[in-house]
Amino acid sequence: MRAAVRRRLPQLTARAGGVGPAASSHPDPYRNVDAQPDVARMIQSLEERGRTRAQARLRRRFLRFAGIPKAGRVLEVGCGTGVVLRDLTTLVGPRGRVVGVDRSRRVIAAARELCRAHPTITLRVGDAARLPFQSARFDAAIAVTVVLHVADPLAMVNEMVRVTRRGGVIGLQDQDFGTLAVTHPDRELTDRILRGVAAHVYEEPHSGRRLPGLLRAAGLAHVRLLTDVYQDTGLEPYTKTFLQRRAENAVRFGIVDAATAERWLDGFTKLVADGAFVMTINYYGAVGVRGGGASIAPTTGRRRAAAFMRARRSGRTERSANGARRTGPWQRRAR
Numbered sequence: 001m002r003a004a005v006r007r008r009l010p011q012l013t014a015r016a017g018g019v020g021p022a023a024s025s026h027p028d029p030y031r032n033v034d035a036q037p038d039v040a041r042m043i044q045s046l047e048e049r050g051r052t053r054a055q056a057r058l059r060r061r062f063l064r065f066a067g068i069p070k071a072g073r074v075l076e077v078g079c080g081t082g083v084v085l086r087d088l089t090t091l092v093g094p095r096g097r098v099v100g101v102d103r104s105r106r107v108i109a110a111a112r113e114l115c116r117a118h119p120t121i122t123l124r125v126g127d128a129a130r131l132p133f134q135s136a137r138f139d140a141a142i143a144v145t146v147v148l149h150v151a152d153p154l155a156m157v158n159e160m161v162r163v164t165r166r167g168g169v170i171g172l173q174d175q176d177f178g179t180l181a182v183t184h185p186d187r188e189l190t191d192r193i194l195r196g197v198a199a200h201v202y203e204e205p206h207s208g209r210r211l212p213g214l215l216r217a218a219g220l221a222h223v224r225l226l227t228d229v230y231q232d233t234g235l236e237p238y239t240k241t242f243l244q245r246r247a248e249n250a251v252r253f254g255i256v257d258a259a260t261a262e263r264w265l266d267g268f269t270k271l272v273a274d275g276a277f278v279m280t281i282n283y284y285g286a287v288g289v290r291g292g293g294a295s296i297a298p299t300t301g302r303r304r305a306a307a308f309m310r311a312r313r314s315g316r317t318e319r320s321a322n323g324a325r326r327t328g329p330w331q332r333r334a335r
């Protein structure tokens with residue numbers, strides 16, 4: 001049987017309440033990693049997530065979907081410890097270049113160590129809203145689980161567009177906490193903790209489903225969406241840490257007391273022992289093309305757009321991008 005999920009919450013509560021001089025005032029620790037009292041633990045948890053098999057599958061499927069070009073110059077914004085960068089080196093190959101930028105000095109220092117064996121990776125400290133790169137320098141710019149954490153996602157995407165050449169790809173992947181589902185004997189308490197903590201920590205807990213709109217708001221063309229699911233039925237170390245952090249934060253934000261949070265964690269221990277544990281959360285990957293130049297599929301795209309405009313002008317039945325017939329309010333009436 002696996003170890004219990006419970007942690008010693010009272011001790012953590014005391015530390016959280018005490019907030020040392022280095023602690024950040026924003027409840028989302030990824031807003032300012034260097035101001036957190038437990039940066040080493042955060043670094044470890046990013047690597048732990050990266051190693052989790054279901055997470056690696058999600059990440060790699062998204063990178064394939066984004067169409068990272070072989071021998072291309074690729075930027076990852078909010079690169080953390082370099083989990084995604086290391087995957088990118090395989091995709092771009094030895095003639096490609098992979099650049100990671102992150103706001104946190106401590107995280108970039110850890111990434112330098114962890115990416116030492118990869119000569120095609122370069123790392124920089126910098127803010128997503130003011131990227132330290134010249135315009136049109138990259139063939140692709142991506143950000144994986146970063147939109148959720150930044151104060152102004154559109155400012156970040158606008159910067160990613162600026163540093164990407166015309167016809168290049170901009171890609172975002174993010175989880176969506178409105179889709180988090182987990183087994184637990186006390187459903188009401190589970191909802192209270194999970195929704196309460198997400199609402200407290202993130203500006204937009206449903207950031208994942210908003211990614212296509214964000215890319216369109218930044219003026220990108222050919223926006224596509226890949227919806228994927230993280231699934232865990234065995235309580236992976238990453239999932240365990242995730243639930244423990246939710247319990248700690250529920251106490252910290254006054255959503256429940258420490259005894260209730262511990263009882264909640266104990267509920268998972270029994271489910272795991274019975275082989276009845278399930279946690280799933282949707283991950284959304286959205287990709288768009290910077291317009292104004294040769295895009296990835298210029299001819300097909302222009303042909304489709306012209307056909308679409310002709311159909312609209314003539315009032316013929318419209319079809320969505322995937323060929324499905326549009327109905328209801330989306331059907332344009334023939335005049």
Ligand SMILES: C[S@@+](CC[C@H](N)C(=O)[O-])C[C@H]1O[C@@H](n2cnc3c(N)ncnc32)[C@H](O)[C@@H]1O
Nearest residue numbers: 030033078079080083102103104127128144145
């Ligand atoms: C959840 S981690 C994701 C790391 C990496 N992309 C991965 O998937 O392993 C979010 C990262 O975004 C960084 N970050 C947050 N706000 C940022 C900003 N304004 N500019 C650059 N990086 C930022 C954090 O320091 C952190 O390393």
